[in-house]
Amino acid sequence: MEDNYRHKGLRKKLVNELRKKGIIDEQILAAFMSVPRHLFLDSGFLEFAYEDKPFPIGSGQTISQPYTVAFQTQLLDVQRGSKVLEIGTGSGYQACVLAELGVEVYSIERQKKLFEKTKKFLSQFPYKLHLFQGDGFLGVPEHAPYDGIIITAAAPEIPQGLVDQLKVGGVLVIPLGEGSLQTMLRIVKEEDGSLTKQQFGGFRFVPMLRDSGND
Numbered sequence: 490m491e492d493n494y495r496h497k498g499l500r501k502k503l504v505n506e507l508r509k510k511g512i513i514d515e516q517i518l519a520a521f522m523s524v525p526r527h528l529f530l531d532s533g534f535l536e537f538a539y540e541d542k543p544f545p546i547g548s549g550q551t552i553s554q555p556y557t558v559a560f561q562t563q564l565l566d567v568q569r570g571s572k573v574l575e576i577g578t579g580s581g582y583q584a585c586v587l588a589e590l591g592v593e594v595y596s597i598e599r600q601k602k603l604f605e606k607t608k609k610f611l612s613q614f615p616y617k618l619h620l621f622q623g624d625g626f627l628g629v630p631e632h633a634p635y636d637g638i639i640i641t642a643a644a645p646e647i648p649q650g651l652v653d654q655l656k657v658g659g660v661l662v663i664p665l666g667e668g669s670l671q672t673m674l675r676i677v678k679e680e681d682g683s684l685t686k687q688q689f690g691g692f693r694f695v696p697m698l699r700d701s702g703n704d
C-alpha cells in the first residue's frame with residue numbers, strides 16, 4: 490500500500506482541477522486529498538489514477554470519474570454521522586470518500602466476485618464500512634432509514650424500495666435514465682411522502698442491473 494509524495498502531488502493537482510470545475514465544498518476536496526485513488530485501480534495504471542476520468546476495474550465495471558464522485562457527494566449534502574446507503578460499491582472509492590467525511594456508510598454491490606474482491610481490498614483501510622452483496626433495487630431495509638441514498642449506476646426508474654428506506658428530509662441522488670446518458674437528480678423526501686426533484690446535468694454510468702450478479 491504505497492502512498493508517497495508523488496501520489497500526494499498528483500492528488501493535489503486533481504483537487505485543483507475539481508475546484509476549477511465547480512466543486513467548492515472544502516471538506517469534500519479534503520477527502521479527495523486523503524483517499525489514495527491509485528490503490529483502487531490495478532497497479533500499473535498510476536498515470537490514470539489521478540486524471541479526471543472513469544476507469545475500468547474489471548468485471549465490466551468502472552470506478553466513476555472523480556468529478557462525478559465529487560458532484561454526487563456534494564448533492565448528498567452529508568454531515569458527520571449521517572447514515573448513507575450507496576448502491577453499487579464497485580471499487581469502494583466513493584464509499585471511502587464518504588467515510589472520510591465522517592459518514593456511516595452502508596454499501597451494496599450486485600456482482601459477487603467484485604463484492605468479494607472489494608471487501609478484501611477495503612479491509613486494509615481504517616474505515617468502518619458496512620458492505621453487502623445483493624440487489625440494490627431492494628436496498629438494505631434492515632438498516633433503514635437513511636439520511637441519504639446515492640446510486641452510482643444508471644437507474645431505469647426511481648426505485649420505490651429505496652424511497653421507502655429514506656428518512657423524511659432525506660436525499661436520494663440518482664442518475665436516471667437508460668441508454669448512454671443519464672440525468673442527475675437530487676430528490677428530497679417530504680413529510681407527506683411526496684418527492685421534490687431537482688435536475689442536474691447529463692452523466693454517463695454503467696447500467697443498474699436486476700439479475701443475481703453471479704457474472
Ligand code: SAH
Nearest residue numbers: 552577579580582583599624625641697698
Ligand atoms: N461507486 C463505485 C462505482 C460504481 S460502478 C466506485 O466508487 O467505484 C457501478 C456499480 O454498480 C458496479 O460495480 C455494478 O456492478 C453495480 N451495480 C449494478 N447494478 C446493481 C444493482 N442492482 N445493485 C447493486 N449494485 C449494482
